[in-house]
Amino acid sequence: MLRYLAKRGITYVFMIFLTTSAGYFLAVSSLKPALLEQERIPRPTPEQVANSMRLKGLDPDLSPWERYVEWLTAIVTRWDWGRSPNGAFINAEFGERVWISTRLFLAAIILTLVIGVALGVYSAARQYKFQDRVITSYSYLAYIVPAPIAYFLVQLGAININETVGKRIFFVTGISTPGMAAGWAQFVDMLAHYAVPTIAITLVGWGSYQIAQRQYLLDNVNADFVRTARAKGLTRNQAISRHALRVSFIPVAQSIAFTIPAIFAGGFFAEKIFAWPGVGSWSIDAISLQDVNAATATLAYGSVIFAIGAILADFATTLVDPRVRVQ
Amino acid sequence: MTNLNTVDAAAVAQDAHLESADAVIAKSTIIFRRFMRNKTAVAGLAIFLALTLFSFVGGFFTPWNKETIDPFNIGMPPSGDHFLGTSQAGIDLYAMTVEGTRISILIGLIVGLVSVLIAAVYGCTMAYFGGKVDKVMLFVLEALIMMPALLVVAVATSGGGDTLKKNLPSWLLLIIVLLVFSWMGTARLIRSLSMSLMQRDFVKAAQYMGVPPRRIVWRHLVPNIGSLLVLDVTRGVTGAILAEVAFSFIGIGIKLPDVSLGVLIGGATSQVQTFPWMFWVPLTVMFLLTGSLAMMNDGLRDAFDPSSSSVGRAKKKSGQRTGK
Numbered sequence: 001m002l003r004y005l006a007k008r009g010i011t012y013v014f015m016i017f018l019t020t021s022a023g024y025f026l027a028v029s030s031l032k033p034a035l036l037e038q039e040r041i042p043r044p045t046p047e048q049v050a051n052s053m054r055l056k057g058l059d060p061d062l063s064p065w066e067r068y069v070e071w072l073t074a075i076v077t078r079w080d081w082g083r084s085p086n087g088a089f090i091n092a093e094f095g096e097r098v099w100i101s102t103r104l105f106l107a108a109i110i111l112t113l114v115i116g117v118a119l120g121v122y123s124a125a126r127q128y129k130f131q132d133r134v135i136t137s138y139s140y141l142a143y144i145v146p147a148p149i150a151y152f153l154v155q156l157g158a159i160n161i162n163e164t165v166g167k168r169i170f171f172v173t174g175i176s177t178p179g180m181a182a183g184w185a186q187f188v189d190m191l192a193h194y195a196v197p198t199i200a201i202t203l204v205g206w207g208s209y210q211i212a213q214r215q216y217l218l219d220n221v222n223a224d225f226v227r228t229a230r231a232k233g234l235t236r237n238q239a240i241s242r243h244a245l246r247v248s249f250i251p252v253a254q255s256i257a258f259t260i261p262a263i264f265a266g267g268f269f270a271e272k273i274f275a276w277p278g279v280g281s282w283s284i285d286a287i288s289l290q291d292v293n294a295a296t297a298t299l300a301y302g303s304v305i306f307a308i309g310a311i312l313a314d315f316a317t318t319l320v321d322p323r324v325r326v327q
Numbered sequence: 328m329t330n331l332n333t334v335d336a337a338a339v340a341q342d343a344h345l346e347s348a349d350a351v352i353a354k355s356t357i358i359f360r361r362f363m364r365n366k367t368a369v370a371g372l373a374i375f376l377a378l379t380l381f382s383f384v385g386g387f388f389t390p391w392n393k394e395t396i397d398p399f400n401i402g403m404p405p406s407g408d409h410f411l412g413t414s415q416a417g418i419d420l421y422a423m424t425v426e427g428t429r430i431s432i433l434i435g436l437i438v439g440l441v442s443v444l445i446a447a448v449y450g451c452t453m454a455y456f457g458g459k460v461d462k463v464m465l466f467v468l469e470a471l472i473m474m475p476a477l478l479v480v481a482v483a484t485s486g487g488g489d490t491l492k493k494n495l496p497s498w499l500l501l502i503i504v505l506l507v508f509s510w511m512g513t514a515r516l517i518r519s520l521s522m523s524l525m526q527r528d529f530v531k532a533a534q535y536m537g538v539p540p541r542r543i544v545w546r547h548l549v550p551n552i553g554s555l556l557v558l559d560v561t562r563g564v565t566g567a568i569l570a571e572v573a574f575s576f577i578g579i580g581i582k583l584p585d586v587s588l589g590v591l592i593g594g595a596t597s598q599v600q601t602f603p604w605m606f607w608v609p610l611t612v613m614f615l616l617t618g619s620l621a622m623m624n625d626g627l628r629d630a631f632d633p634s635s636s637s638v639g640r641a642k643k644k645s646g647q648r649t650g651k
Contacts, residue, residue, distance in 0.1 A: 007645055015466070015469060015470050015473060016473070018470055019473045019474050021469055022474070023474065026479065027482060031482065059598075065406070067531070077450055093463070115482075117552065141622055143565075143621065144565065144569070144614065144618055144620075144621050145614075145617075146569045146570075146572045146573040146576065146589075146613075146615035147573060147574050148576040148577055149572065149573075149592065149610065149613075150578060152576075152596055156599065250425075257375075268577065269573060269576070269577060272577050273577075283478055283481075284481060284577065284579070287478070287481045287482055287579075295478065298476050298478065299475060302473070302474075302475035302478070303473045303475075306473045307473070310469075314427070
């Protein structure tokens with residue numbers, strides 16, 4: 001098992017290296033921070049701009065390859081991901097923002113998975129009944145709404161609730177109120193900030209899991225091994241939960257690997273709309289500010305998240321599927 | 328399954344005419360009938376066709392176009408002059424919606440169709456050759472999945488000094504980027520399906536007869552996963568329309584002066600309270616578009632699914648089981 005994980009890990013590290021390098025070349029050849037610098041007032045001379053860029057390790061006169069080598073050496077030798085055109089250090093800013101993003105998505109991802117799979121099982125056990133129809137049609141509805149628009153609608157709804165009550169219950173943007181005293185008040189304030197984004201992401205996210213889990217479970221409910229289990233004297237629910245559920249969870253576990261990066265991508269939208277200064281909104285800003293190093297760092301982060309998701313999916317598959325043996 | 332395809336048309340027509348107990352009905356007829364039986368799916372198809380028609384001929388019903396500014400009606404709610412009201416800049420919303428719907432449908436159709444085609448060829452090639460080729464191609468595929476598409480879209484559509492950007496309209500650029508990043512999931516699925524097909528006798532027979540690989544892939548593998556491909560086309564179209572709306576919503580992707588549903592919706596979010604029609608009209612059109620596709624999707628799956636339970640008369644008539 002460990003050897004298998006190590007082997008997969010090495011493959012993914014190589015893959016991350018390739019995608020990040022490709023991303024760096026794409027960014028370095030299309031993003032020109034020097035152009036933005038020239039819009040400052042008072043307008044700096046081209047020499048001044050080039051000089052200040054050179055000091056930050058963003059020399060525009062070097063060829064993309066030279067800059068790539070320089071950038072890569074800094075990472076490999078000092079774990080230094082470079083600097084932004086405004087002088088900020090990528091490492092420090094990244095550390096701050098990754099924590100914000102993780103806090104925003106962790107609760108939402110767990111809720112999405114648990115609710116989606118649970119509702120999938122519930123609706124599969126009651127196929128074509130009223131509950132099943134309501135739950136499944138909701139999932140299809142969530143499927144045809146683009147994520148940012150759904151977030152926006154939830155935000156509008158929260159604003160409406162605030163207006164009808166006449167008091168600010170939910171905060172629709174930001175992470176916390178500045179200057180709040182520690183203790184109970186701060187905790188309530190945190191909940192008020194977390195509630196809307198978490199609810200929004202969860203509401204949009206669980207649909208695809210529900211549909212997948214329902215479909216796979218229905219495929220298995222009438223399988224021979226479930227009938228055998230019933231014949232042995234298990235009740236229908238026992239047979240489903242002990243035998244059918246395990247098998248039907250395998251493809252769902254596989255799909256988690258692909259949805260974790262998707263949630264990360266959805267995170268761009270959530271962070272933009274709810275104004276959380278996380279990694280996602282940083283990457284968009286980095287591109288509009290022509291920030292090569294920040295854009296590449298966020299891309300590398302995305303690849304790492306994907307690799308973690310893929311390895312977790314393998315792990316989950318071996319955990320639930322007795323037939324899979326990894327070498 | 329393969330026998331059925333080789334039955335000549337005259338015999339099929341005759342058999343269907345006879346309506347005898349063991350009449351053979353052409354597979355396409357069965358699929359068509361099954362699809363038509365699903366009322367939701369037919370309604371979806373009708374809505375989708377109506378929207379497409381609207382996006383092409385809708386422009387003739389209004390004297391305004393997306394560039395003309397009406398200085399006397401700035402930010403006006405729907406009225407006799409402007410069916411759906413005007414924007415803050417005094418541009419007719421109806422004209423913009425027609426234009427935006429056309430661009431959105433165009434993006435959806437092109438990306439949906441072409442990406443499934445790429446996925447089919449790529450996935451089948453991987454499954455057919457296997458071994459080293461498979462490993463290398465799988466590696467490329469996973470590396471592409473790893474790239475966050477959004478970043479690449481943002482760089483490609485907003486990168487400064489890009490010569491590509493000047494020559495191409497932003498919607499075409501978006502189509503290209505979406506295409507590059509939309510086919511991998513389907514390709515993986517097709518690969519695993521084709522791998523099991525490769526074990527089948529008819530593929531082996533073709534190999535021993537010396538049929539060139541390209542033709543085996545095209546003639547034997549692609550038709551056998553046809554039902555999956557049809558489904559993935561509708562899903563791909565929906566996905567592309569949604570992706571366009573999502574990207575344009577947060578201000579990357581399609582840029583003015585090109586108009587799409589996403590641009591209209593995104594531009595109106597800050598003024599929902601003051602100009603509600605600017606937000607709700609394009610949003611409704613988008614829901615109709617994606618909703619109609621989702622409705623069709625369900626009917627198509629029923630129609631193509633060989634083990635479908637909604638078999639109705641077509642199945643009873645054909646004594647021989649059609650489909651696998």
